[in-house]
Amino acid sequence: MANADEKLAALERRLAELEDRMAILQLIASYGPAVDGLDREGVAALWAEDGSYDFSGTPLQGRDKVADLIDLDTHRAYVSAGSSHILSLPRVTVEGDRAVAVNYSQVFVKDGASWRADRTSANRWDLARTADGWRVTKRTNRLLDGSPGARDLLQRS
Template identity: 45%
Template sequence: MPDRDLTALTARVRRLEDESAITRLIMSYGPAADAGLTAFAGQLWTEDGEYDWDANGTPHHGGAGVDAMLQSDGHQNLIAAGVAHFAGPLLIDVDGDAATALNYSLIMRRDGGRFYLWRVSAVRWDLVRLDTGWRVQRRTNRLLDETGAGRELFCHSLTELFAGAAGT
């Protein structure tokens, strides 16, 4: 096998490994949040990372901020009553030691004996590779509602990630 073919194959395998690691990281957040594993969920973020959960809210800072938010009475009451965080498939773009992922976040709540869809958000994950692996530098959530914030987040992110692609 020529060196350039081996180099290309190595790069392809690394990209696939990166996408797999990023998927595992992001997809572990919801089950950890629902299980009350607050420290586990918090350690997914960098020390200086942000969780920008609401266009009108104050972001949570770093893993400690995410941990504290998940320990709050508001979140603890939700999981005690039965809540499920569901993440849609990820659209991942890896660029060296940085990556961006987009997906939908659906939150189900329980009411009596049935579950219903409570919230649907557009989500952008900005990630960095550290010596310890991939971590969340910033997670931005915007509701898909009449404000248009979720649509704007997807529009700006897709335009940024795929500038020059057909249709953009």
């Protein structure tokens, strides 16, 4: 039978893992409100200094370039019409100071009296623990349009 010190150490490990997972969930949940609110600083705060975001085009490299996505014409059109970036609860794997989270995202856009889903994507978030907490080192987003890119993204995670 484990002694009190061993039990305490095991509980501390479990608590630390739960705290890591919760921090990652909070980080990912912050993305939608930040981009829909045109919060450049909020978007930038999610990424590591050298982090990237690849959404089927030329990847945005570096925290500031990722934050600049709120100024893209397509993004501004979404926000002007009324938009909502909805992210599913991710599957999170933590290994030391690295983590991977996989989820789905949908972008809803106001269309007259109703809303329509304009984009539905698979996402892989690569994260690292930094001095400032967990940050995104790379986000890969692929449209769920029947092409193998999104399926591959989901399968390799």
